Amino acid sequence: MRIDVVTLFPVLFEPFRQYGVVGRALTAGAVDFCVWNPRDFCRDPYRTVDDRPYGGGPGMVLRPEPLKTVLQQVKKARADGARTLLLTPQGQVFDHAAAVGLSRGDGFILVAGRYEGIDERLIESEVDEEWSIGDYVLSGGELGAMVIVDAVVRQRTGVLGDARSAAQDSFATGVLDHEHYTRPECFDGRAVPEVLLSGDHERIRRWRLKRALGRTWLRRPDLLAGAGLDGEAETLLEEFKQEYLQNKGGQ
Numbered sequence: 001m002r003i004d005v006v007t008l009f010p011v012l013f014e015p016f017r018q019y020g021v022v023g024r025a026l027t028a029g030a031v032d033f034c035v036w037n038p039r040d041f042c043r044d045p046y047r048t049v050d051d052r053p054y055g056g057g058p059g060m061v062l063r064p065e066p067l068k069t070v071l072q073q074v075k076k077a078r079a080d081g082a083r084t085l086l087l088t089p090q091g092q093v094f095d096h097a098a099a100v101g102l103s104r105g106d107g108f109i110l111v112a113g114r115y116e117g118i119d120e121r122l123i124e125s126e127v128d129e130e131w132s133i134g135d136y137v138l139s140g141g142e143l144g145a146m147v148i149v150d151a152v153v154r155q156r157t158g159v160l161g162d163a164r165s166a167a168q169d170s171f172a173t174g175v176l177d178h179e180h181y182t183r184p185e186c187f188d189g190r191a192v193p194e195v196l197l198s199g200d201h202e203r204i205r206r207w208r209l210k211r212a213l214g215r216t217w218l219r220r221p222d223l224l225a226g227a228g229l230d231g232e233a234e235t236l237l238e239e240f241k242q243e244y245l246q247n248k249g250g251q
């Protein structure tokens, strides 16, 4: 997989590309990661990437010419017809399904905007998809690009040390993850649930499934409708609900 990012601030990606899961994936060669600065493709002596908006108003707009030139160079360097994705608060909201979808391809090109955004004509001519990371406005697309790259890279086969990690994460099975514990057995007067110390793998599996379903019901009930629960999951969720309501009644 190859991922290219077009940004006015390549330095922001330096620590990102060195550490953690993404850093290991890049070092291992599982993903080729290239960062491009449109400023390097400006033809004027001042390397101007932005200009005032037609029609007036606050802020600056990214000029189309440097972005077109840099995107042409990126596409030439890749030569694989990769899709160009723009980070914008006006795009489709990025989610787990989108991460999995992108992780199955050969890569993509991300464009991070700045200022008031990018000249619309560049978007019309060069951008294939528009993605948002949530309903709020950031100062630039770099954090969004990192969010997408991280979410996609960890879904690639072989990137995580144990493939089961991604498979049991929240959203992977349609519900949220269960809670996790490590040593010590008792912390601040709170004990680890007894079942997790039992060594009984079947009991642990059922407990974790029940907790995952219960947490989803409490925190994100909207997910349950599309989760396709089987008979065992339906039974465990019903048990969770009854226990929860009984405990609540007793409080």
Ligand SMILES: C[S@@+](CC[C@H](N)C(=O)[O-])C[C@H]1O[C@@H](n2cnc3c(N)ncnc32)[C@H](O)[C@@H]1O
Residues within 6 Å of the ligand: 086, 087, 088, 089, 090, 111, 112, 113, 114, 115, 116, 117, 118, 131, 132, 133, 134, 135, 136, 137, 138, 139, 140, 141, 142, 144
């Ligand atoms: C200040 S924002 C521009 C916002 C634009 N004027 C609007 O209201 O739609 C500058 C850049 O940050 C990025 N950005 C801001 N919020 C984002 C979000 N929620 N998701 C993805 N990118 C975002 C985009 O690349 C955008 O071009």
